[in-house]
Amino acid sequence: MRGSAVLALVVVVSALIQALTVVGDPVPTSSLGFAGLVAASAAALVLALWITASTALDVVDGNASGALSRARRRPRVLVWCVVLTGVAVALAVIFPLLPAIVILVALLILPAAADGQRHPFRAASATVRQSPGRCAVAAVVTILVYVLAWVVALVLGFFVTGVLAAFVTWLWFGANAAVLLVYWSRLYRRAALT
Numbered sequence: 001m002r003g004s005a006v007l008a009l010v011v012v013v014s015a016l017i018q019a020l021t022v023v024g025d026p027v028p029t030s031s032l033g034f035a036g037l038v039a040a041s042a043a044a045l046v047l048a049l050w051i052t053a054s055t056a057l058d059v060v061d062g063n064a065s066g067a068l069s070r071a072r073r074r075p076r077v078l079v080w081c082v083v084l085t086g087v088a089v090a091l092a093v094i095f096p097l098l099p100a101i102v103i104l105v106a107l108l109i110l111p112a113a114a115d116g117q118r119h120p121f122r123a124a125s126a127t128v129r130q131s132p133g134r135c136a137v138a139a140v141v142t143i144l145v146y147v148l149a150w151v152v153a154l155v156l157g158f159f160v161t162g163v164l165a166a167f168v169t170w171l172w173f174g175a176n177a178a179v180l181l182v183y184w185s186r187l188y189r190r191a192a193l194t
Helices: 003-020 032-061 067-072 075-094 099-114 120-130 132-159 162-193
Strands: none
Touching: 003 032, 003 067, 003 162, 032 067, 032 075, 032 099, 032 162, 075 099, 099 120, 099 132, 099 162, 120 132, 120 162, 132 162
16 A cells, blocks of 8 residues: 555544544543543544654655555554653643644654654754754744644534534544654655765
8 A cells, every 4th residue: 555545544544533432422521431432532643643653754765565564563653652642632731732842843753763763852853953944944834734723623613513523623633744744754854864
């Protein structure tokens, strides 16, 4: 399966799982059922991020066939996805715009982690040193996409409700994440080759 097809499949399947977690309009409670829905949602998010980050680098490298099997052989990317998602959620509780910082960090280090770098922060800082202007532009684009994504999600919440709203919102978030990960993976690879 081609890399862009894998990315599209991950985005759609993840959005579908997220939509299914709101079937019946669940009310936040301290029940086991609601905890299961939250766990399913979080697992879908982390797994989608893992496969997308891994596949994005494969797309940039032009080596998209077998992307799913390579993602399974990149467990460090999964660990980073779990940690970064947890930090983003914790910061979102404090202030909704703070996850943008974690997203920028994730976009910098996930390509390096997918590339097998043992120290992704070091590789990310090398990317910034090699292409500071491009990274600055990419950071501004990322923040604008982040803000736009939330505005679109809020507008969707007003005009579309329920399962359909969840599906379209997560489809939008997933597509943005895939495009940004390919973009940042391209920056990483360009810096790594120079």
